[in-house]
Amino acid sequence: MKHTRKTRNRWEDHYSRRAKQEKYPARSVYKLKEIQQKYHLIQKGDRVLDLGCAPGSWLLYAAEQVGHKGYVVGIDLKLVTVRLPSNVKVHEGDVFSTGDEVLAFTGERFHVVMSDMAPATTGNSHVDSARSFNLSETAFVIAQKVLVPGGSFICKIFQGEDFSRFSALVKASFKTCKNYRPKSTRKASKEVYVIGIKKTGQPVS
Numbered sequence: 001m002k003h004t005r006k007t008r009n010r011w012e013d014h015y016s017r018r019a020k021q022e023k024y025p026a027r028s029v030y031k032l033k034e035i036q037q038k039y040h041l042i043q044k045g046d047r048v049l050d051l052g053c054a055p056g057s058w059l060l061y062a063a064e065q066v067g068h069k070g071y072v073v074g075i076d077l078k079l080v081t082v083r084l085p086s087n088v089k090v091h092e093g094d095v096f097s098t099g100d101e102v103l104a105f106t107g108e109r110f111h112v113v114m115s116d117m118a119p120a121t122t123g124n125s126h127v128d129s130a131r132s133f134n135l136s137e138t139a140f141v142i143a144q145k146v147l148v149p150g151g152s153f154i155c156k157i158f159q160g161e162d163f164s165r166f167s168a169l170v171k172a173s174f175k176t177c178k179n180y181r182p183k184s185t186r187k188a189s190k191e192v193y194v195i196g197i198k199k200t201g202q203p204v205s
């Protein structure tokens, strides 16, 4: 059926149409693709942890990047229903209560921890950015525990009062810290990715 402006979903855009054509379940894949093309953080053979992985487009893209010698582990409150390659495992759970389970689940440390987690939004920007900060801070604590020294961290956060506090946390634990807003981010969105490159020090046990 030919879509007219009226029949198209109001959220559909170039990226969501492209995601459908390329068989990714969400347009968010292009944000990770832009991050990877700019910073090359995921290498062949890497172990990658994806926090907030549903519906699964980052899982699929990261699995392509690590190849058959690497693997990707995802965690989400929601079930991932897309067909996943054999180098991807998913754990259904809440990051607020699964920190240590992640290590027990795989038994190994990760080269990259990425979080695209987003809270259920209320429309109140103070509440939404505080919830986003809580998720990002939890992702950071997990990354501190499970990343190898020299590993990288990619974390979405809504810009708000706590943004600079979060950025400072990442800056203190990684050799380089960048704030990056991919072109594929929706214009109305307040999200930005804080990227920590080369974790310094020993993992916290």
Ligand SMILES: C[S@@+](CC[C@H](N)C(=O)[O-])C[C@H]1O[C@@H](n2cnc3c(N)ncnc32)[C@H](O)[C@@H]1O
Pocket (backbone or CB within 6 Å): 025, 026, 028, 029, 051, 052, 053, 054, 055, 056, 057, 058, 059, 075, 076, 077, 078, 093, 094, 095, 096, 116, 117, 118, 119, 135
């Ligand atoms: C924007 S989506 C992630 C999209 C994903 N990167 C992809 O490309 O398919 C955000 C996800 O964060 C998850 N999430 C939010 N809070 C969470 C929590 N406390 N624990 C685990 N996942 C959570 C949501 O269930 C949602 O699936």
